[in-house]
Amino acid sequence: MADLDYAKLEGFGSRMLDMLNGAAAALMLSVGHRVGLFDTMARMPASTPSELAEAAGLEERYVREWLGAVSCAGIVEYDSTRDLFSLPPEHAAMTTRVAGTRNMAATAQLIAVFGAVEDQIVGKFREGGGVPYPEYGGFSRVMAELSAATFDASLVGATLPLVPGIVDELRRGIDVADIATGSGHAVNVMAKAFPASRFVGLDLSEEGIGQARREAAEMGLLNATFEVCDVSALDASRRFDFVTTFDAVHDQAQPGLVVKAVFDALRPGGYWLCVDVGASSHLGENLGHPMGTFLYSVSCMHCMSVSLAYDGVGLGAMWGVQQARELFASAGFDEVHVRAIPGDTVNNYYVCRRA
Numbered sequence: 001m002a003d004l005d006y007a008k009l010e011g012f013g014s015r016m017l018d019m020l021n022g023a024a025a026a027l028m029l030s031v032g033h034r035v036g037l038f039d040t041m042a043r044m045p046a047s048t049p050s051e052l053a054e055a056a057g058l059e060e061r062y063v064r065e066w067l068g069a070v071s072c073a074g075i076v077e078y079d080s081t082r083d084l085f086s087l088p089p090e091h092a093a094m095t096t097r098v099a100g101t102r103n104m105a106a107t108a109q110l111i112a113v114f115g116a117v118e119d120q121i122v123g124k125f126r127e128g129g130g131v132p133y134p135e136y137g138g139f140s141r142v143m144a145e146l147s148a149a150t151f152d153a154s155l156v157g158a159t160l161p162l163v164p165g166i167v168d169e170l171r172r173g174i175d176v177a178d179i180a181t182g183s184g185h186a187v188n189v190m191a192k193a194f195p196a197s198r199f200v201g202l203d204l205s206e207e208g209i210g211q212a213r214r215e216a217a218e219m220g221l222l223n224a225t226f227e228v229c230d231v232s233a234l235d236a237s238r239r240f241d242f243v244t245t246f247d248a249v250h251d252q253a254q255p256g257l258v259v260k261a262v263f264d265a266l267r268p269g270g271y272w273l274c275v276d277v278g279a280s281s282h283l284g285e286n287l288g289h290p291m292g293t294f295l296y297s298v299s300c301m302h303c304m305s306v307s308l309a310y311d312g313v314g315l316g317a318m319w320g321v322q323q324a325r326e327l328f329a330s331a332g333f334d335e336v337h338v339r340a341i342p343g344d345t346v347n348n349y350y351v352c353r354r355a
Contacts (some may be wrong), residue, residue, distance in 0.1 A: 027111060029095065032106040037056055038092065038095040038105055040052060041086065041087035041092070042089075048085075049083075056064065092172055094100065097211055113137070114297070114301035118301075129309060130304070130310070147183075163242070163273050164271075170197045175242075176200070177199075177200050177242075178246070178253070178260060180258075181209075181212060181232050182205070184212020184215065185212070186244065187199045191223045191224035196223075200226065201224070201227070203229075204228065204230055206228050209226045231261065241271075242271055243262050245273075245275065250315050254312060259331040263331045267354070268355065273352075278344075279295065279319075280321060280322065281320030291345060294317075295318055296317075298317055299318055333354065334355060
C-alpha cells in the first residue's frame with residue numbers, strides 16, 4: 001500500500017462513487033418512466049410531493065423518496081424553501097415519452113432487466129453456456145418501446161433513403177422481408193407508408209409475431225403479414241427484392257447462417273439493409289465510444305449470453321465493422337457500404353447488394 005499513487009487512488013475513488021450514484025440514478029430513471037412521473041412533472045409547475053402523487057395517481061410516500069433520489073442526481077430541481085419539485089424543460093426533453101428517441105429514461109429500463117438475471121450470469125461465468133431469452137422478463141417490452149420510437153421518428157424519412165433507389169421502388173411495389181422482426185413495428189410502419197409493396201415479418205417468437213399481427217390489424221394493413229420461423233433456415237424457394245434487419249444479426253446463435261439465408265433470399269440486384277451496433281471489432285478503437293461501457297455491458301448481460309444459450313457463437317453486440325464486412329463477404333455480398341445517420345451514435349447502417 002505504501003507504493004500507491006494516492007492522487008490516482010483518490011481520483012479513482014471519486015469516479016467509483018460517480019458510478020454507484022449513476023447506477024442508482026438509472027434505476028430511478030426507469031421507475032420514473034414506468035410510473036409516468038416524468039410525463040406528469042413535465043405538464044405541471046413546481047409542485048409538492050403530494051400534488052405530484054395525486055396527479056400521477058401514485059402513493060405519496062414513494063413519490064417523495066423517488067424525488068429525493070432524482071433531486072440528488074440533478075435530474076429534478078428542488079426548491080428547499082418551499083419544498084417544491086420541478087422538471088426543467090431541457091431535462092423533460094430527455095426523460096419523457098414525447099421526447100421519442102431522446103428518452104434516456106426509457107433506455108434505463110434495461111438496467112433493471114439485466115439486474116434480474118445477474119445471478120444466472122454469474123453462474124455462467126463459472127460453468128459456461130448462456131441464459132436463454134425467456135429468462136429476460138420485460139426485455140421484449142422494453143425493446144419494442146425503444147425500437148418503435150426509432151422507427152416512428154426516422155425509418156421512412158432517414159433510414160430507408162440510405163438504400164439507393166429503394167424509396168421509389170417501394171412506392172411502385174416490391175416484395176420485402178424483415179428478418180428477426182420482433183414485434184413487427186418496422187414492417188407495419190413501412191407497410192403503411194408504401195401500400196403498393198408487400199411486406200412479411202419473420203421471427204422465431206410466437207409472442208412477438210402475435211403482437212405484430214394485432215398491430216397490423218389495428219392499423220388496417222392488408223399488405224403486411226407475419227410468420228413464425230427460424231430465420232437461419234428460410235424457405236429456399238422464396239425471393240425478395242429488399243430485406244431488412246434491425247439490430248438483429250449480432251444476437252443470432254448462428255449469424256453466418258442468417259446472413260447466408262438473407263443473401264439467398266434476395267433476387268439479383270436486391271438490397272439488404274442491415275442496421276447493427278456501430279463499433280470497431282478491436283477493443284482499443286472502442287475505448288472512446290460514447291456508449292462503449294453500456295453496449296459492452298448489454299452484450300455481456302444479454303446479446304452474447306442468449307446466443308451461447310442456444311449453442312451459438314456468442315458474437316456479441318460489439319462485434320464491429322471489420323467482422324461484419326468479413327461475415328457479409330463470406331455469404332456472397334461483394335458490395336457493402338457503411339452508412340451513418342447524423343446524431344445516431346449507436347448504429348451502423350450496412351447497405352449490401354446482391355449482384
